[in-house]
Amino acid sequence: MSMLVINGGRALAGTVAVSGAKNSVLPILAATVVNAGRNVLHNCPDLRDVQSAIKILRHLGCKVTREGQTVTVDSSVIERWDVPDDLMREMRSSVIFLGPIIARCGRARLTTPGGCELGPRPIDLHLDALRRLGVHIEERGGEILCEAGKMEGRDIILSFPSVGATENTMLAATACAGVTRIINAAREPEIADLQEFLQKTGANITGAGGSEISIVGGNTRRDTEHRIMPDRIEAATYLCAAAACGGDVTLRECEPEHVGTITSALSEGGCEISVAGRSIRLRAERPLRAMPPVRTMPYPGFPTDAQAQMMAVACTARGTTIFLENIFENRYRHVGELMRMGAHIKVSGRVAVVDGGAPLHGAMVQATDLRGGAALVIAALAAHGESRVGEIHHIDRGYEHIETVLSALGADIRRE
Numbered sequence: 001m002s003m004l005v006i007n008g009g010r011a012l013a014g015t016v017a018v019s020g021a022k023n024s025v026l027p028i029l030a031a032t033v034v035n036a037g038r039n040v041l042h043n044c045p046d047l048r049d050v051q052s053a054i055k056i057l058r059h060l061g062c063k064v065t066r067e068g069q070t071v072t073v074d075s076s077v078i079e080r081w082d083v084p085d086d087l088m089r090e091m092r093s094s095v096i097f098l099g100p101i102i103a104r105c106g107r108a109r110l111t112t113p114g115g116c117e118l119g120p121r122p123i124d125l126h127l128d129a130l131r132r133l134g135v136h137i138e139e140r141g142g143e144i145l146c147e148a149g150k151m152e153g154r155d156i157i158l159s160f161p162s163v164g165a166t167e168n169t170m171l172a173a174t175a176c177a178g179v180t181r182i183i184n185a186a187r188e189p190e191i192a193d194l195q196e197f198l199q200k201t202g203a204n205i206t207g208a209g210g211s212e213i214s215i216v217g218g219n220t221r222r223d224t225e226h227r228i229m230p231d232r233i234e235a236a237t238y239l240c241a242a243a244a245c246g247g248d249v250t251l252r253e254c255e256p257e258h259v260g261t262i263t264s265a266l267s268e269g270g271c272e273i274s275v276a277g278r279s280i281r282l283r284a285e286r287p288l289r290a291m292p293p294v295r296t297m298p299y300p301g302f303p304t305d306a307q308a309q310m311m312a313v314a315c316t317a318r319g320t321t322i323f324l325e326n327i328f329e330n331r332y333r334h335v336g337e338l339m340r341m342g343a344h345i346k347v348s349g350r351v352a353v354v355d356g357g358a359p360l361h362g363a364m365v366q367a368t369d370l371r372g373g374a375a376l377v378i379a380a381l382a383a384h385g386e387s388r389v390g391e392i393h394h395i396d397r398g399y400e401h402i403e404t405v406l407s408a409l410g411a412d413i414r415r416e
């Protein structure tokens, strides 16, 4: 079992180039299924979840190659419409293949994603939307069996702006006759990136980034080239690391507007932040001061995917910072591990109160989930002494060579 061994207490300095976004590349890989052509995707991070998505594409009959950060998916021929249970289990978000397979094949067979580290991961909103578009769905013994009747565009009103449900509906709607409108759609930038890819394939789709998306159905088969947007959560993670450790770090190839809630919280904590084009420079002197309450919300609110990393920063900042997790039920599993390092945190339901400023010390800790794991790395970088972070397969799901990036910034971190 590999682990990260970190000797904390060093300031970070230098430049990091942000990778392509995990939460954008996965739905876009799934979307290649609806475009019966050659899809060339640049800036694809080499993450485990991306490898899992590629396995699913190959299972369906697509020809997939990777050269550096470029993945080419030839989906001219699709031979299957199922995703086997082992592949579904490898990656929770594989449910994003449901809409595209139905759109392309008129039927689909998947297994339910079940729960995950963040609590139950329901897909009722995905299935309700597909049913309204004319898909007959049977859920039997953990299987989801879908048969498309005559698919017709309708108004789909989401009761919550779910990212996954919005993406699945957009993709299924490409096969519907007429116009589908998604109302109360998720507004995350990754959805706008998916729309941009689909537009390049010739799909008639508008509105992504706002809360109403319109899709005029129609098949596409056009060779397409697209560059995946920068990963705003990776950017947030390295900004938090620099804030917690102190130092002077510049992110390149990022989209500053996408991390506005992160940079504004960090500047309230005393970090000096400057933006120039597609780069962000953060300078911090320790200790920071406590930040205003952090409430996770759908975009453009504070991202749930950066809550844990910001909590690690709050542990190093003098004073009390309050967190309110509104998106996922079970997203404080990193708290117990942070407390092993000397953090003072009290959790009650969706609220966590961090009394920051007491020095953190090195400890043996375990990543409980992807972003919680990133928070432990940040805390360990800021702590005195040696930490060992285990269960790092969680971290590898979302960060390509995290130790190489952080070492280049001057951190003492190695994989053992």
Ligand code: UD1
Binding pocket: 023, 024, 026, 093, 120, 121, 122, 123, 124, 125, 126, 127, 160, 161, 162, 163, 164, 165, 186, 303, 304, 305, 327, 328, 329
């Ligand atoms: C996506 C991201 C994930 C991120 C999350 C929030 C991908 C692959 N995953 O997940 O990394 O943490 O957005 O930004 O992009 N819900 C329902 N019923 C549904 C669907 C969702 O009740 O059918 C609830 C969920 O339980 C959760 C909330 O809605 O409480 C948000 O979920 P959603 O926006 O769908 O997140 P994901 O698409 O799963």
